[in-house]
Structure formats: C-alpha cells, structure tokens
Amino acid sequence: MTRTFPAPVAAGTDERFGPRLWGLLLVLAGNMLIDALEVSVAVVALPAIGTDLGQPPTVTQWVMTGFAAGFGGLLLFGARVVTLLGRRRVYLAALLAFAAASALSALAHDPWLLLATRLTKGFCAALTAPTGLAIITSTFPEGRPRSRAVSVYTLFGAGGFTAGLLLSGWLTETSWRWAFAFPAPVVLLLFACGLRLIPGEAPDAPKGPSVPTGGAQSAPKETGPSAPKGRGELRDQPPRRRTMTTTAQRYDIPGALTFLGALLALVEGITQLPAHGWTDPHATTPLTAAALLLLLFRQIERRATAPLLTVASSLRRSPALIRSALGAACLNGSYLGLLFVLTYQTQTLAGWSPLRTACALLPAAAPPALTASASGRLVARFGAPRLIVAGAACAFAGALLQLRPHPWPLDYPGRMLPTLLLVGAAFVLSFAALNIQAMSRLAPADRLTGSGLYQTAVQLAAVLAVALAAALLAAHAPAPGAGPAAAAAACRPALTLVAALGFLGLLVGLTGLLRTPPPPSSPHHGE
Numbered sequence: 001m002t003r004t005f006p007a008p009v010a011a012g013t014d015e016r017f018g019p020r021l022w023g024l025l026l027v028l029a030g031n032m033l034i035d036a037l038e039v040s041v042a043v044v045a046l047p048a049i050g051t052d053l054g055q056p057p058t059v060t061q062w063v064m065t066g067f068a069a070g071f072g073g074l075l076l077f078g079a080r081v082v083t084l085l086g087r088r089r090v091y092l093a094a095l096l097a098f099a100a101a102s103a104l105s106a107l108a109h110d111p112w113l114l115l116a117t118r119l120t121k122g123f124c125a126a127l128t129a130p131t132g133l134a135i136i137t138s139t140f141p142e143g144r145p146r147s148r149a150v151s152v153y154t155l156f157g158a159g160g161f162t163a164g165l166l167l168s169g170w171l172t173e174t175s176w177r178w179a180f181a182f183p184a185p186v187v188l189l190l191f192a193c194g195l196r197l198i199p200g201e202a203p204d205a206p207k208g209p210s211v212p213t214g215g216a217q218s219a220p221k222e223t224g225p226s227a228p229k230g231r232g233e234l235r236d237q238p239p240r241r242r243t244m245t246t247t248a249q250r251y252d253i254p255g256a257l258t259f260l261g262a263l264l265a266l267v268e269g270i271t272q273l274p275a276h277g278w279t280d281p282h283a284t285t286p287l288t289a290a291a292l293l294l295l296l297f298r299q300i301e302r303r304a305t306a307p308l309l310t311v312a313s314s315l316r317r318s319p320a321l322i323r324s325a326l327g328a329a330c331l332n333g334s335y336l337g338l339l340f341v342l343t344y345q346t347q348t349l350a351g352w353s354p355l356r357t358a359c360a361l362l363p364a365a366a367p368p369a370l371t372a373s374a375s376g377r378l379v380a381r382f383g384a385p386r387l388i389v390a391g392a393a394c395a396f397a398g399a400l401l402q403l404r405p406h407p408w409p410l411d412y413p414g415r416m417l418p419t420l421l422l423v424g425a426a427f428v429l430s431f432a433a434l435n436i437q438a439m440s441r442l443a444p445a446d447r448l449t450g451s452g453l454y455q456t457a458v459q460l461a462a463v464l465a466v467a468l469a470a471a472l473l474a475a476h477a478p479a480p481g482a483g484p485a486a487a488a489a490a491c492r493p494a495l496t497l498v499a500a501l502g503f504l505g506l507l508v509g510l511t512g513l514l515r516t517p518p519p520p521s522s523p524h525h526g527e
Contacts, residue, residue, distance in 0.1 A: 021140065024197040025149050027190050028132040029156035031095065034183050034190075035125040036160020037167065038067050039462075040365065042118075043339050044168040044358045045176040047347040052176065055111050057344060058271040061470035062115045064340065065267055065463045070122020072459025073263045076308040076452050077256035078126035084250060087131050088200040095191040098124040099184045106181035129157075130455075139199055151373055158372035162365040169358025252308045255300045259308075262293035263460065267467045274475035310449065321450050323512045324438035325457040327388055330505030331430060332458045333465030334395055335423060337498045338402070339364070340469050341491055342416065349484045350410045363417060367424035368431060375432030384433040384440070389509040391430025396502035398422030402495045408485035430509075437512070465501060469494040 042063045050060040082090045098121055105117035136153055140146040171178040269287035276282040301307040339361060346352040346360060378387060398419040410416065438454045439447050472494040478486040 020197060021145075021149075023193060024139065024199075025136070025152055027194045027197055028135060029153050031128055031187065031190050032132055032153055033156040033160040033163065034098075034187060035129050036157045037164025038121060038125065038183075039064065039336070040161045040164030041168040041179050042067065043336075043343055043361070044165060044354050045172045045179050046340070046343060048172050048176040048354060049114075050348075053109070053111055053114075056474060057340075057470045058274065058474045059111050061271065061340070061466050062111065062267075063118055064336065064466050066115045066118030067122040067125070068459045068462040068466075069260065069263050069267070070119040070124075071126045072122075072456045072463065073260040074123045074256060075126045075130075075456050075459065077252065078123065079130065079448075079452055080251055080306075080308060082127065082131050082134075086200065087135055088198050090127055091131050091135070091198060092191060092194055094124040094127040095187050095194060098128075099187040099191065102181060102184040102187065106177040106184075130451075135198065155369070155372050159369040162362065162369045165358040165361055165365055169353075169355035172354035250306060252300075252304050252306060255297060255304060255308045258293045258297040258300060262290045262297060263463060265290035265293060267463060270464075270467045270471050271474075274471050274477075318441055318446075318450070320441045320512070321438050321454065323508050324388075324434045325454045327392065327430070327505050327508045327512075328434040328438075328454065329457045329461035330501045330508065331392070331395060331426060331434070333461035334399060334498045334501035334505065335364070335427070336462045337465040337469040337494070337501065338399065338419070338423065340466050341402075341473070341494045341498065344473065345410060345488060345491060349487050360412060360416065361420065364420040364423045364427075367421075368427040371428045372432075375428075376436075378429070379433050379436050384437040385509070385513040387433040388430045388437065389506070389513050391426040391428070391433070392502065392506040392509040394422045394429065395426035396499065396506045398426070399495065399499035399502045403492065403499060408488040410488070461501075465497070468497055472497060 046057070046060045046063060049055070049063060050057065053060075101117040101120040101124070105114055105121075108114040108117065133150070133153060136149045137146065140149045167182065168179040171182060265286040269283055269285075269290060272280075272283040272286065278284070301309050342361065343357060346357045347354065352360070398421075401415060401419045401422070404415070435454075439450060442450045473491065476490045476493050478490050
C-alpha cells in the first residue's frame with residue numbers, strides 16, 4: 001500500500017477520459033455514494049433496531065448521531081492525518097476500516113458496539129470524502145475534464161441519500177442487519193480497484209499543507225566544505241528519534257480526543273435528561289464532562305505546536321462564512337430532526353413497513369439529487385443570498401405544517417407530503433448556495449480551513465438536532481396504554497424544535513440578504 005502509482009492521464013486531445021481515469025472516477029464517486037447513504041440507511045432502520053435490541057429512541061438515536069459525530073468531530077483531525085501520511089495510503093486504509101466496521105455493525109447485539117462501529121465509519125468518511133475530491137482536482141486535467149469529474153462526484157454524493165433510503169427500506173424488510181452489512185462487499189471491491197487506480201504523490205511533492213512537527217524537523221544543513229555528503233544533518237548532531245509524544249503533537253491527538261469526547265458527552269447528557277432530570281448525576285455528570293473537555297480542548301489548541309483548529313483573523317472577520325455555516329447547520333439539523341420524528345410516527349405509531357416509509361420520504365431526498373447538476377446555474381442566475389432565503393423559507397414553512405392541530409390519523413397527502421416537498425425544495429434552492437457563499441469571500445489561503453469549519457458545523461448540527469429530538473420525544477412520551485393519537489400529539493415539542501431551527505435559518509439568511517456588500521474588487525477574494 002506504500003507503493004507510489006502514477007497518476008492516470010487523459011487520453012487524446014478531445015478532453016475525453018481514458019479508461020484509467022474513468023476507473024478512478026468510479027472508485028472515488030462510488031465511495032462518495034456509500035458515505036452519503038450511511039445516514040439515510042440509519043433513518044429507516046432505527047425502529048427495527050430499537051425493537052431488535054430492546055432500546056428506546058434515546059439510545060437508537062446514537063446510530064445516526066454516532067456517524068455524524070465521527071464525521072464532524074474528527075474531520076479536522078482527518079485532514080491532518082491525510083496531510084502527514086498521504087492521500088493514497090490513508091484513502092485505502094479508510095476503505096478497509098469502513099468495510100470491517102460495516103461487517104461488525106451487522107453482527108452487533110450490543111448498542112454500544114453498534115455506536116463504536118458508527119463512529120468508526122464516520123471517521124472513515126471524514127478521511128475519504130474530502131480526500132476523494134482532492135485526488136480529482138490533482139489528477140484530472142484542468143478545464144472541462146476536471147469540471148465533468150467534479151460534477152459526477154457531486155452527483156453521486158447527492159444521490160447517495162436517496163439510494164440509502166430505498167436500499168435500507170428494502171433490506172430492512174428482511175432485517176436491519178442486511179442494511180448495515182451490504183456496504184462491506186461493495187467497499188472491498190472499491191478497495192481492490194483502488195489499489196491499481198488511486199495515484200500516490202510524487203516522492204518530492206508535498207502531501208498537503210506544511211504542518212509544524214513539534215521537534216521532528218530536520219537539522220540545519222552545513223554550507224562549508226566540511227558538510228557531509230549526501231546528508232542534511234550535522235555530523236556531530238544525532239538524528240532525532242520520533243517518540244510517542246512527538247507523534248501525538250504532530251497529529252494533535254489530544255485535541256482530537258478531547259473534542260470528540262466533549263461532543264459525545266454532550267449528546268449523552270442531553271439524552272439522559274428526560275429520564276433523570278437536571279439534578280441527577282446520570283445527566284449532570286456527562287454535561288459537566290462535556291464542558292470540562294471543551295475547556296481542555298481550548299487549552300490544548302492554544303498550547304499546541306500544530307493545533308487542529310487555527311482560525312485566522314481573516315476567517316473571524318468573514319461574516320459570509322459564519323452566516324453560511326449557521327444557515328447550513330440549521331438546514332441540515334432541521335432536516336434530519338424532521339426525518340427522525342417522521343420515521344417514528346410512520347413506523348412506530350402508524351405501523352408502516354420500512355419500505356413504505358422509505359418511499360414516503362423520497363420527496364424530501366430525491367429533488368436535491370435530481371437537480372444537483374443545475375445548482376451552479378441557479379446560483380449564477382439568482383445569487384446565493386436570495387436562494388438561501390428562499391430555501392430557508394421553504395424549510396420553515398414545511399416545519400410549520402407539521403405543527404397544525406389534529407395530527408392523527410396520519411395524513412400523508414395533506415400533511416406529510418407537502419412538508420417533504422417543501423424541505424426538498426429548500427435543499428434544491430439553498431444547499432449549493434450556502435456552500436458557494438461560504439467560500440466566496442475567503443482568500444485562497446483560507447479556503448481549506450474555512451471549508452473544514454463549514455463542514456464541521458453542518459455535521460455537528462446533525463448530531464445535536466437528532467439528540468435533542470430524541471430527548472424531547474422521550475420527555476413528552478404519553479402514559480403507558482395511550483393510543484397512537486396521544487403519542488402523535490406528544491411529538492409536537494420535537495417538531496417545534498425542528499421549526500425553531502428552520503426559523504433561525506431564515507433569520508440568518510435574511511441577515512445575509514440585507515447586509516451583503518458588493519463583491520470585492522481584490523483579486524484575493526471571491527470566486
């Protein structure tokens with residue numbers, strides 16, 4: 001796996017892909033599809049998992065939030081790993097780990113083993129999703145070939161959520177374990193193809209941004225005639241040995257562990273509140289641990305020689321990035337929170353089958369996949385701020401529809417379908433616009449860090465929104481023996497949370513629309 005393979009090249013002068021380029025693109029895009037469908041696979045399977053393992057929604061929500069926590073909580077750490085070890089090596093190793101975690105999750109009979117596999121798969125996705133795009137931009141020729149490759153990669157990612165709903169609905173009809181096992185052979189096939197097709201960096205090429213090593217740097221070279229030939233170190237200075245301490249400093253492992261630990265402790269504390277209240281140690285201990293770990297993370301990052309989180313002053317002064325990250329977080333959080341509640345209503349309360357539930361949710365998932373290739377043209381024609389506001393308004397309106405009185409019996413054509421269509425329209429209008437606006441006013445040197453912060457915010461919102469929705473469902477659960485109508489009415493607080501996130505996203509979008517200045521004339525900004 002350490003051998004360096006040459007990068008495939010385009011064939012001919014007509015800018016068409018050669019067979020090796022097509023093969024590479026299919027490997028990268030295929031894995032992007034697998035990464036994208038992991039969340040939707042869990043959405044439909046949650047009620048079956050809860051029934052099989054005998055766990056309430058406050059525990060089964062970890063299946064969704066675990067993947068998002070592994071992705072968002074370790075995204076910046078994953079970028080550091082790729083920088084230090086190289087794209088090819090890390091990408092292939094992540095594929096193997098993903099396949100192993102998929103197999104283990106299908107065999108899990110303990111919810112915490114299932115959580116561990118979901119965290120692992122989220123971290124693998126944090127390694128492969130951005131790395132795949134980086135491989136495309138460095139391998140495919142600039143111009144139409146690269147644009148076409150990026151479009152294919154984006155389309156597979158957008159279609160992954162829809163594919164995951166359908167596959168999970170179909171496979172969960174037999175067993176939820178099949179829904180979690182099927183990625184394993186697919187990813188192993190991608191790994192076998194990737195061994196031959198994924199290029200490695202040239203020996204003299206940097207693997208990524210320069211990262212201080214905290215003591216593992218080369219010694220200075222002599223310039224006089226006494227300099228030893230063929231060596232870059234002074235003769236009287238012994239080479240420095242890499243220890244576990246210096247390795248941890250280079251990767252900032254303490255920073256990564258404290259941040260992930262704080263996130264997991266926060267989710268645990270949130271989900272323990274309904275059963276134990278604010279004064280019980282079962283809830284206060286994890287919440288206190290989350291606060292302490294966040295403080296420790298801040299101290300580690302301030303003292304680290306190579307911190308994971310280095311927010312430059314130019315990023316802090318970028319209101320477009322901050323607004324876009326908040327808007328995207330509200331959109332993604334409200335979306336997954338809504339799907340969590342609707343899956344509970346359709347399967348647990350109304351008794352729908354997993355496949356019927358999956359098909360019912362398609363109107364929210366399919367439109368973004370079908371229109372992904374046109375999103376750039378929409379932004380170019382109408383402008384990102386307008387599309388963001390329009391999308392946020394659709395998401396908020398869809399959530400308000402779910403707050404109407406008399407929620408039972410479940411009315412799909414008159415209540416649920418319009419909500420899902422509005423949510424799907426929200427993603428069509430604003431998701432790409434949020435991405436573009438986030439990066440549009442950053443200097444080129446800040447875009448890599450800005451993109452990482454943006455994606456982290458999107459994933460962390462998914463973690464917290466689903467955990468809060470599960471906690472509200474548990475806190476307002478009806479008395480034992482109550483009918484489905486009472487249980488459906490008890491979903492109102494969770495749906496109010498979804499609507500509140502939608503309203504916050506709309507406020508953020510309106511702020512951007514009113515305060516957006518004209519594009520800067522500096523060549524170091526904009527797209």
